[in-house]
Amino acid sequence: MLSLPRSPVMRLLILVLAALIVLAFSVRNRSLPDQNYWDFRQQQQQQRQRQQLPAEGSKERVPLSSFKVPENLYLTHDVAIPHNIPPWTRADTEMLGTSIGFTLKAEMLRQEYRPGEDLTGHPERINFAELSRAERLYKALWNHVYPLYQSLSGRDREREQQLLDMAKTRPEVDFFLKLERRLYPWLHYGRQSSLSLHKTFKGKGLVFCAGNGQFEFVVTSIQALRSRLKSALPIQVFHMGESDLSPERQKYLREMASGIEVVDVTQILDNAHMQLGGWAIKPFAMMASSFEEVMFVDADAYFLQDPAVLFDDPGYLATGALFFYDRTLFPDWTEGSDWIKSMLPIMSTFPSMSRMFNLQSAHEQESGVVVINKKTRFPGMLAICKMNGKWERDLYSYKVFHGDKETFWVGFEMVQEPYAFMRNYGGVIGQLREDDDQSVCGAQLHEDHQGRPLWWNGGLYRNKNSGVYTYLDFGYWMSGGGRQEHRERFTRDKETMIQVLTDLGIGSSNELELEPQDPLWDFGESCLAGGTVQTLTMREKGLANGYVGIDKIAREDGAKMYNGESPDPRRHNWDTGTA
Incomplete structure (x- = not known):
């Protein structure tokens, strides 16, 4: 049997160490405390974010980002949370004067092509991976130089001249202006930098x-x-x-x-x-x-x-x-x-x-x-x-x-x-397919965040892509699906998940099921089937079909212009769609 050391200090240290080992073992084997499941899940999520480990069920690492949005936004939108691009620092400026900085500038400032030059057959002249690196570097520089430009006085031309003078003594400003000219030369049309254009918005x-x-x-x-x-x-x-x-x-x-x-x-x-x-x-x-x-x-x-x-x-x-x-x-x-x-x-x-x-x-x-x-x-x-x-x-x-x-x-x-x-994925607005009241045919419809028809693309014709230029009779619409508001990955906190479960009338996340397959497109016929056929409101029907009257006036005047005439748009009653 081992005996404890005679030294009181050593004895105390050994006893404290043993107590800590016992405590750690008991905590490790103790069952989880009686707490709300979602509170525990939230703790797990926060721990993963701190450790930069993949979130449960995800395929990628959680990005290093300080950008945040309201949690309930995930019920109506898919949000891209970006990585932080580190801000430009004094150390970065000092690095520009080193051999590494010299090499970096030589790579970042290379010219892909000259105005009017033909790169047909030479795709290697464009390198999007390198271009992306250059643009992220430019973003850090832009965020650094913009406050400097804001601090200058005078009109835009005077400010730009002061910026050019500053570039003579500040290498990061010089690098910014040269990198901008390399990446976005079309900006410098009567101006020295993007900053003067940005100021006009x-x-x-x-x-x-x-x-x-x-x-x-x-x-x-x-x-x-x-x-x-x-x-x-x-x-x-x-x-x-x-x-x-x-x-x-x-x-x-x-x-x-x-x-x-x-x-x-x-x-x-x-x-x-x-x-x-x-x-x-x-x-x-x-x-x-x-x-x-x-x-x-x-x-x-x-x-x-x-x-x-x-x-x-x-x-x-x-x-x-x-x-x-x-x-x-x-x-x-x-x-x-x-x-x-x-x-x-x-x-x-x-x-x-x-x-x-x-x-x-x-x-x-x-x-x-x-x-x-x-x-x-x-x-x-x-x-x-x-x-x-x-x-x-x-x-x-x-x-x-x-x-x-x-x-x-x-x-x-x-x-x-x-x-x-x-x-919500692109849906359809228009009329029922002939002999099929479960399909809607027409133009591509988009909904607002509350799921109501908002706008459509593709004009007023039955199927312009197939040369069918008969006007639609607007009366119906169908969502393209994709709302997926019950997917667990969009509900990251307790309150949001409880709201989703309540809305769906179920009591546990274990009862969540994947959304049924989205409606399917007949691309050649510009028809969508498999979803719920919905009827436009009287107001929506009046608006959509009223646009047809406006289009007829526009086409009549367009034909007159083609024949050398000069129609006057002010003589029309556009509100009623009459010439």
């Missing part, structure tokens, strides 16, 4: 883009807002010069309703670098717009509510960016997610739960309506534009995705900005 408004080919569409869409919904939001219509939208059509747009400005984007941003065409104008128009809070609207998109409600949407208010889901189409497509993974080793919480990453749909975002606060999400807006640059889109983003659609949320991922998706 103010107010809220709508942005449309239209050339001669979209003229009739945009007339109908704008008149639907002004004459039927009585929306008072200011509107800017962007084009790419008189060869894109004729002076006669520009004059018509300005005169047809109040609060409409027609703007040539190439007079604000440098088209020698952008080389705009087609869909690519959309993000650049949003950037060039004078609005601080900007909502882009497709020329053939129509609302059933005043679009102003989206500026008060909880997801937009929480993140500064609101996107809408596209239809669920073409599963088992891997090219999009594979490309994103190849260039973005750091991603927010969103991609892992997206349909694209889970091979449920080739499409994620519908870009017919996009809402962004440019004051708070400026680096994200720049990254979106970069993905729509001439060779970025021709060699990569438009080849991988269907045009500009995914460039919005992927651009935000490149610089780790937060954003929210309205949690």
Whole structure:
């Protein structure tokens, strides 16, 4: 038998150690205290976040982020919680003077291509993985230099000159200006930096883009807002010069309703670098717009509510960016997610739960309506534009995705900005399929966060993609599904989970079941089946079918312009849809 040491101090230490071992063993083997299950689950979640371990049931590590949103937002929106990009520090500035800093600058400031240069056949000249690193570095610098610019006095030109003078003695300011010129050269059109452009943003408004080919569409869409919904939001219509939208059509747009400005984007941003065409104008128009809070609207998109409600949407208010889901189409497509993974080793919480990453749909975002606060999400807006640059889109983003659609949320991922998706997939609005009262056929519908019809994209025709240009008889709609409000992964705290269980009429999370399969699209016929057929309200029917009358006037005037006439939009009664 071992005896204790004679020293009183050693005896005391040994006894204390033994007591601690016994206490630890008893606590380890004791059953959990009688406490609420959700309190314990919340403790587990907090511990995982502290340790940066995967959350229960998730596929990725919890991101290092200080960004927070209200917990109940997860019941109506899918929210991207980004990683924090560390702020620029004095140590970073000092590093620029080292051999490592010299090498970093040489890599970050390399030129991909010159204005007018043809990169066809040379995709290796564009490296999106390196581009993403450069843009995240730029974001840290922008957040560092912006307060310096704000502290300067005088007019914008005077401030910019002071910034140029500052760059002579402050290497991080010099690096910022050079990196911006490398990444976003189209910004420097009559200005020395993005900061002077950013300073001009103010107010809220709508942005449309239209050339001669979209003229009739945009007339109908704008008149639907002004004459039927009585929306008072200011509107800017962007084009790419008189060869894109004729002076006669520009004059018509300005005169047809109040609060409409027609703007040539190439007079604000440098088209020698952008080389705009087609869909690519959309993000650049949003950037060039004078609005601080900007909502882009497709020329053939129509609302059933005043679009102003989206500026008060909880997801937009929480993140500064609101996107809408596209239809669920073409599963088992891997090219999009594979490309994103190849260039973005750091991603927010969103991609892992997206349909694209889970091979449920080739499409994620519908870009017919996009809402962004440019004051708070400026680096994200720049990254979106970069993905729509001439060779970025021709060699990569438009080849991988269907045009500009995914460039919005992927651009935000490149610089780790937060954003929210309205949690309902693209549905349908229109009429019942002939001989089938369980299918609705027509245009792609999107709901608000309360599940009511809000806007649709695709015009007023039965199926324009198949050349069926007969007007729809609007009477029905069907949700595309995807609300998934009962999924446990969206309810992270006790109060929210209890509310969900109460709403569903069940007593335990063990009774939760996966949502039934979302309705299925007949893409060729533009019909959706498998969901609940819902009837539009009398007001919604009146609005939607009333837009047809407006469209007939727009098409008559468009035909007259084509024949060299100059119709006057002010002579029409747009409220009643009569010429």
